[in-house]
Amino acid sequence: MVKDKQKTLESKLAVLKQSYLATLKADLAALFQVFMQISFEVQISDCTLNSDRQVVNASSKMALDNVSQRLHKIAGSAGTFGFHAVGQQARTLEVTLQSWLEASDALPASSVLKAFAQQLQKLQSEVLLDIQSRPSVVAGESAISSATVIWLIEEDFDLGNSILEQLSNFSYTVRLFSSIEQVSELSSKVAPDIVIVDVRGNLGQLASLSKLSCPLLFISEQDTFDARIHAAQMNAQGYFLKPLNIPQLVNRLEQLLNDRQAPPARIMIIDDDDQLAMYYQLVLEAAGMEVLILETSCEIMEHISLFRPEMLLMDVHMPIYNGADLAAVVRQYDEWSNLPIVFLSAETDLNKQIDTLSPGADDFLAKPILAAQLVTSVRSRIARARTLSALLNKDSLTGLLKHASIKSAAVNEATRGYRQKYPVVVAMIDIDNFKMVNDTHGHAVGDVVISSVATLLRQRLRQTDVIGRYGGEEFLIVLPHCGAEDGWKCLEDIREYFSRLSFRQGEIEFACTLSAGLVCSSSVPADERETLLVAADEALYRAKRGGRNKVSY
């Protein structure tokens, strides 16, 4: 699967490289012609006694400036496509041109200009000969696995089956083993995502599990320091006492799987060079990211609010609006004040880089940029942005969006739905008689119940759905592209699953239920969208009044 993906990417890149080569050849041929024309005009003006050399200088300087800008682009793009030598020579020519343009006196003699034109011609022929290797491509790993496979090692068949059944409620695929030897044999051929083992004092045998490359969780009867230090030395990433608290175990499983199940990063690219933009797109998509190339800069804010990028990758010098101005516009919107903006630029002058950064961009990536470098830089910046955003917007108990964030997300999602004419479901979910859970089993157990609802919602909803903790034991979810009927079925499914979970406090086992109320945007006029939350709350109230453990709309 990954190999096929890699092959497709390589063939797409080969096509793109061919098309870039054709453009590059045509560009260099055009630059050569422009240059020959300039040197011809300078030569004529040198020979004609009554010519106005100043006028010729002014118009030639404008033309040279244009050539310099085009060379600047080539210097940035050629290396990216693997034509490193061409990129470096274009940079050298650009620097020469800049020194002429910055000098206040007349342009160099026509013979110097002609010599420069010949260098351009040489560059053109070198493009044909340049057989530099292709840029390396990082094959993307799929961010999301279809189902999480857990190997459970439990000698007690009944206990093993009971754990298996409960974990299956959370959509895990669980395989039960009765001994560590069985796992050791199989682990050389296939690998699970996580191994859970009931240690039962089998300390010697456990050593063979340390070779596993996946996370290891221990279940034990012993709550002693020795047992726990042994688990730590074996790199166990969780230690759970019997009788097992399944929601607590599931919380840890979710934390471990969180990175792998994170939604793909969304990147928006703005570059007037179509081929470069497509190259970045291919490379980032192959690494599992979602990429949108913005075609019309003046619609930047509409596209940002629709696509909701986690990073903007922008060229600096663009024909109509430059990158610095676009970054400043983005920063005028509070909602996007933290969006990472990274410039991809062939600019090598540090002072100019700093000038460009000041209005609102966060960083620079110098062109030419290799595929692996691009993927790594984007990944690490997005990871950091996600961590910061989680700290700011996420509730610490459940990892879901906090009250203010989910509330504004609900309004934003609904607004987008009205604009693009698709239905959006907004639903309020509340744990039934939760006060009694706290009063009977204690606040800590209540917290486990709250976080198990969060886990269930994360697992059962789509990645495009938005989930938040609205209040203590109340949740708000937003389901884009979903009608009332489908929303109801989805919530019914969640309600039913939740009622089957069993929670534990010591020897006492208990179950909980939840109620939900939903509203679909198609039943509320666009200009009354602020009332969607009130309508969902009213539906929740009807579900409570109707006896709880119900979904109403």
Ligand SMILES: Nc1nc2c(ncn2[C@@H]2O[C@H](COP(=O)(O)OP(=O)(O)OP(=O)(O)O)[C@@H](O)[C@H]2O)c(=O)[nH]1
């Ligand atoms: N454990 C725990 N309890 C919380 C948290 N936040 C709020 N609560 C409790 O949640 C309970 C909510 O109780 P009520 O609003 O009376 O509702 P209820 O008992 O769920 O009854 P219905 O909603 O009518 O079914 C209160 O006892 C709060 O103290 C929290 O973070 N952790």
